[in-house]
Amino acid sequence: MSNNRRLFWSIVDKIEALINSGMYPPGSRLPPERELAETFNVSRPTIREAIIALEVRVKVVVKTGSGVYVLKQVKQSDSPEKVNAFEVTQARALIEGEIAAIAATTINEDELNRLHQTLVDMEKGNSVEAADKEFHYIIANATRNNAMILSVKNLWDLRSSTPQIIEDYDSVCSADNSKTLSEHKAIYQALKSGDATKARSAMHKHFNRLINALFDAAESRALAEITRKNNEKRGLYSIPNTTSSIG
Known part of the structure; x- marks a missing residue:
């Protein structure tokens, strides 16, 4: 910036x-x-x-x-959209970071193979969003903790709970598939090695990049709106337009 x-x-x-x-x-x-x-x-x-x-x-x-x-x-409680994309992403980072750490010690060979398949699908561009979702679900299921599994499901459901959140996620996820794939590979390698610290760190890095991308996208939209308003006012107050309307 x-x-x-x-x-x-x-x-x-x-x-x-x-x-x-x-x-x-x-x-x-x-x-x-x-x-x-x-x-x-x-x-x-x-x-x-x-x-x-x-x-x-x-x-x-x-x-x-x-x-x-x-x-x-307007108070937050008065708004019909009580959750935004930044809150969802921060919650996912905190929860899924710990889930990844636990999964590093509990994940089995079959789950690792399925996890690897999601990487292959993403690399080939096959149902990328579905592969992304499956990746996170497999890791959550590997914890054997139903509360954590439900938490990930609920957080993923929040991703499509409002038009604004859907738009925010679409604006960054569709453009950063290569980065997402690279981050997923790092998480996969940490899980495969059984390193809980690295798994947690890799998951945090994944969501930290997503949060920053969301901020960049939001800033771009705000600047575009500012430019639009400026252009409107520039036209309204320009001397040629003013004099022509008087004449």
Whole structure:
């Protein structure tokens, strides 16, 4: 991430934190652009971009000729989508990391062979999602712990519980099959060697990469939306458009 983008998002996060803290309650107006630029020691264009990002996040609304106003924040409990892709992935990392560690000491030869077959299927591009799912299920079943097996099933079901989670996962999984395959191979080798520490670490690395990919995808979508809004406003306030409408 470039320094400019890192600075831009840091300002977004700082203003959002102030809103969440109650310094700027719902209905209140944010300080003028110039004042915010001085407060955070950044340029006014950076503040402008940050405000648009906060609009995309539904934190503020810009009222032309009046200012930027803070919107009422929707509580998580009020939302029909109580779980997001990041939460699902973090939970899977924690739970499946320990499952992999246990499975390293309990997995049998037949399960290792089936596990290897999922790698072959993924490499050939045969039903990649099904092979991915089977890979994780085999490892969970190898623990001989029904609670852990059920946990993995429930977490996998959450992957398709809302349109947003499905979209988030599709945006990264379909593009990173080679990386997923490489990570699965590392997990498989750790399980085959019976090394619980390596199995846990390999599983954590797998999900850590997925979480970062989800953040990258979310950031790309946010920036695309910001660009779209900027283009709309650029057209609205451009001098040729303004003068033509007057004429």
